[in-house]
Amino acid sequence: MTLIIREEQFGDEAAIFKITEDAFRGKPYAGGDEQILVDRLRDQNALVLSLVAVDDEKQVDAPPAEKTVVGHIAFSIAINTDGSAPWYAFGPVSVTPERQAEGIGAQLINQGLTTIQSWGALGCILTGDPKYYSRFGFAVSPDFSPANEPAEYFQLKLLSTTTPTGTFFFHPAFYE
Ligand SMILES: CC(C)(COP(=O)(O)OP(=O)(O)OC[C@H]1O[C@@H](n2cnc3c(N)ncnc32)[C@H](O)[C@@H]1OP(=O)(O)O)[C@@H](O)C(=O)NCCC(=O)NCCS
Numbered sequence: 528m529t530l531i532i533r534e535e536q537f538g539d540e541a542a543i544f545k546i547t548e549d550a551f552r553g554k555p556y557a558g559g560d561e562q563i564l565v566d567r568l569r570d571q572n573a574l575v576l577s578l579v580a581v582d583d584e585k586q587v588d589a590p591p592a593e594k595t596v597v598g599h600i601a602f603s604i605a606i607n608t609d610g611s612a613p614w615y616a617f618g619p620v621s622v623t624p625e626r627q628a629e630g631i632g633a634q635l636i637n638q639g640l641t642t643i644q645s646w647g648a649l650g651c652i653l654t655g656d657p658k659y660y661s662r663f664g665f666a667v668s669p670d671f672s673p674a675n676e677p678a679e680y681f682q683l684k685l686l687s688t689t690t691p692t693g694t695f696f697f698h699p700a701f702y703e
Contacts, residue, residue, distance in 0.1 A: 529583040530631065532579070534579075542579075543579065546598065550624060551621065564700065565577075565599070571698075576601075577602070578600050578635055578642075580599070580634060580635055581596055582597060597622065597631060598621060599620070599635070600636060602651075604616070604698060605696065605697055606695065607696075608695075609692040610693075614649050614650055615648050615652075616651065616652045616695075616698070617653050618654065620635060633662075640663065643686070648687070649687045650684055650687065653665065653681075653682050654681055665683065666682060667680075667682055669681060671683055671694055671695050674694070675702070
């Protein structure tokens with residue numbers, strides 16, 4: 528089955544919620560509310576890019592989204608205290624447990640980064656395992672970390688020649 532990466536459409540919300548919940552369930556680093564965070568970002572118009580990985584719908588007879596959406600990534604705006612803009616953050620990123628380690632997460636991340644770069648992004652931040660995200664060009668950047676994030680997991684990838692001088696904030700929806 529061909530995998531398609533496309534923007535979230537009306538009707539995908541429940542599938543995205545379930546994939547995120549399933550992907551993070553039982554993970555020692557999970558907050559347990561990652562699926563609710565995606566809904567909060569959407570409700571607050573902060574989900575500036577929401578990509579889903581979908582098994583080719585044309586090949587599935589009248590599929591409910593729950594069966595065909597196999598991955599999701601959320602991008603939101605991040606703020607730097609130096610006033611430079613625009614910066615983006617990504618996360619949560621989730622792949623349904625049965626389909627992990629097939630490269631779906633990498634496709635979602637790469638397509639998302641390409642899209643925000645085409646929008647003029649100065650760079651992108653995230654909190655996550657450096658072992659995974661270093662392959663996409665992210666570097667642990669404690670000097671730029673928000674005070675309320677674990678600095679050893681805070682990472683930045685520059686997408687421009689601008690180096691920030693301040694620290695970052697994720698969207699307030701991350702902390703509700
Ligand atoms: C993280 C995640 C989105 C990656 O998607 P994926 O499609 O499974 O990943 P890919 O196939 O692109 O890459 C697989 C590689 O990622 C590694 N990997 C997957 N999750 C990882 C994690 N949380 N930390 C470190 N490495 C991870 C795998 O070991 C594998 O490594 P290898 O290429 O050296 O063998 C997916 O595994 C997932 O949903 N995990 C649970 C939710 C989660 O942890 N989200 C991110 C929180 S920061």
